[in-house]
Amino acid sequence: MGRTLAEKVWEQHVVRRADGEPDLLYIDLHLIHEVTSPQAFDGLRMAGRTVRRPDLTIATEDHNVPTVLGPISDPVSRTQVETLRKNAAEFGIRLHPMGDAGQGVVHIIGPQFGLTQPGMTIVCGDSHTSTHGAFGAIAFGIGTSEVEHVLATQTLPAYRPKTMAIEVKGELPVGVTAKDLILAIIAKIGTGGGQGYIVEYRGEAVRKLSMEGRMTVCNMSIEAGARAGMIAPDETTFEYLRGRPHAPTGEAWDRAVEYWKTLRTDDDAEFDKVVEIDASALTPFVTWGTNPGQGAPLGSAVPSPEQFADPVERAAAERALEYMGLAAGTPLRDIQVDTVFVGSCTNGRIEDLRAAAEILRGRKVVTRTLIVPGSMGVKKAAEEEGLHEVFKAAGAEWREAGCSMCLGMNPDTLKPGERSASTSNRNFEGRQGKGGRTHLVSPQVAAATAVTGRLTAPADL
Numbered sequence: 001m002g003r004t005l006a007e008k009v010w011e012q013h014v015v016r017r018a019d020g021e022p023d024l025l026y027i028d029l030h031l032i033h034e035v036t037s038p039q040a041f042d043g044l045r046m047a048g049r050t051v052r053r054p055d056l057t058i059a060t061e062d063h064n065v066p067t068v069l070g071p072i073s074d075p076v077s078r079t080q081v082e083t084l085r086k087n088a089a090e091f092g093i094r095l096h097p098m099g100d101a102g103q104g105v106v107h108i109i110g111p112q113f114g115l116t117q118p119g120m121t122i123v124c125g126d127s128h129t130s131t132h133g134a135f136g137a138i139a140f141g142i143g144t145s146e147v148e149h150v151l152a153t154q155t156l157p158a159y160r161p162k163t164m165a166i167e168v169k170g171e172l173p174v175g176v177t178a179k180d181l182i183l184a185i186i187a188k189i190g191t192g193g194g195q196g197y198i199v200e201y202r203g204e205a206v207r208k209l210s211m212e213g214r215m216t217v218c219n220m221s222i223e224a225g226a227r228a229g230m231i232a233p234d235e236t237t238f239e240y241l242r243g244r245p246h247a248p249t250g251e252a253w254d255r256a257v258e259y260w261k262t263l264r265t266d267d268d269a270e271f272d273k274v275v276e277i278d279a280s281a282l283t284p285f286v287t288w289g290t291n292p293g294q295g296a297p298l299g300s301a302v303p304s305p306e307q308f309a310d311p312v313e314r315a316a317a318e319r320a321l322e323y324m325g326l327a328a329g330t331p332l333r334d335i336q337v338d339t340v341f342v343g344s345c346t347n348g349r350i351e352d353l354r355a356a357a358e359i360l361r362g363r364k365v366v367t368r369t370l371i372v373p374g375s376m377g378v379k380k381a382a383e384e385e386g387l388h389e390v391f392k393a394a395g396a397e398w399r400e401a402g403c404s405m406c407l408g409m410n411p412d413t414l415k416p417g418e419r420s421a422s423t424s425n426r427n428f429e430g431r432q433g434k435g436g437r438t439h440l441v442s443p444q445v446a447a448a449t450a451v452t453g454r455l456t457a458p459a460d461l
């Protein structure tokens with residue numbers, strides 16, 4: 001019988017297999033940031049060990065960095081960042097510190113440098129490592145003790161997850177984006193729907209997505225509970241990678257592409273589970289609640305808890321409406337926001353900024369609007385295209401790279417009761433600051449919302 005993409009990549013990396021034990025996997029790329037690495041390095045030090053493959057390990061500062069130039073004023077954040085610097089220097093790991101041209105959100109810089117490649121195993125002490133699966137890699141988040149294991153051995157014990165196919169039929173209508181697609185998928189299968197699975201996104205609509213769009217989709221796999229998300233590599237992938245600093249060159253490139261072309265699910269392979277979704281029926285999608293599965297088409301209304309047959313979902317909806325300060329039946333388009341955030345590892349790439357700029361060109365924002373490039377590389381590219389001028393002319397703030405308002409670990413936060421339209425991936429209670437209320441949206445909806453002050457699609461302008 002044929003094999004799925006996930007099975008192929010997994011089997012390629014098994015260094016040891018024994019009955020009743022997890023497989024020992026070889027890890028091709030280990031990404032590090034300041035939040036989840038300090039104890040791992042402490043562990044190494046205590047055991048007198050070194051980093052096995054510093055050349056396959058790369059660190060960046062992203063979660064705790066301010067997005068305006070200047071020192072880090074919060075003492076906890078400062079300590080985290082200083083600790084990462086000290087650890088990187090001591091263990092010989094390449095680090096992209098604040099202000100460095102290569103700095104950025106960990107899941108933005110891997111692909112940007114061409115470090116993320118098809119067929120790899122990629123880990124990071126961060127749940128959104130699933131982003132890298134967009135290249136046909138098995139990429140997943142690990143805990144700090146696992147970070148220590150990978151640092152010490154470049155391997156990781158892991159049980160092979162089951163496989164799920166999400167077949168996206170038809171084409172996305174004009175104005176409907178990768179973000180709308182993944183929000184609709186999570187609303188359909190639920191925040192636990194992917195649990196225990198590596199998901200492979202397939203079908204016409206997925207093949208037509210750009211690499212940026214594919215990364216947006218894979219990024220949020222974890223929000224459906226999946227271990228990882230993957231998309232088989234194709235010409236779009238190869239074109240994206242060609243010429244990037246760490247991509248192979250010359251003959252090595254040709255050999256790599258030949259191998260990468262084999263990284264697809266065989267026609268006779270079987271998935272443990274298959275879910276189908278019709279792309280052509282989708283419209284811009286936003287969340288109304290406090291988990292990424294509590295979403296609905298922008299053209300609809302805030303649901304009533306009674307609509308949920310499942311008692312757990314009903315109770316969750318009730319709590320969410322209370323926290324969000326929303327009444328059932330309110331048209332989603334009537335929800336007023338005071339802050340708009342465009343950025344994060346979900347939607348902080350150049351294509352996302354281009355989409356937002358296209359909508360903001362010649363218009364003015366009526367809300368506090370933060371535009372935060374996912375990396376310094378994205379920032380530079382955006383400035384070369386003059387996008388920053390478009391944002392500034394519209395009255396938006398143009399910032400330095402970092403996780404920013406995706407989570408409340410740096411100065412960019414919501415105040416209690418403030419409401420945002422945010423291109424990030426989590427809308428949990430307090431995610432963007434204590435008492436803050438988050439609506440997850442695409443960059444296009446974020447930009448249109450900044451113009452009207454209510455949840456808005458570009459087509460409504």
Ligand SMILES: CC(C)[C@H](C(=O)O)[C@@H](O)C(=O)O
Nearest residue numbers: 035036063125126127128407
């Ligand atoms: C801080 C980090 C461990 C966390 C994660 O694992 O995802 C963060 O990036 C997030 O998005 O919540």
Ligand code: SF4
Nearest residue numbers: 128344345403406407
């Ligand atoms: S941008 Fe957000 S989701 Fe991505 S790594 Fe940073 S905090 Fe996590």
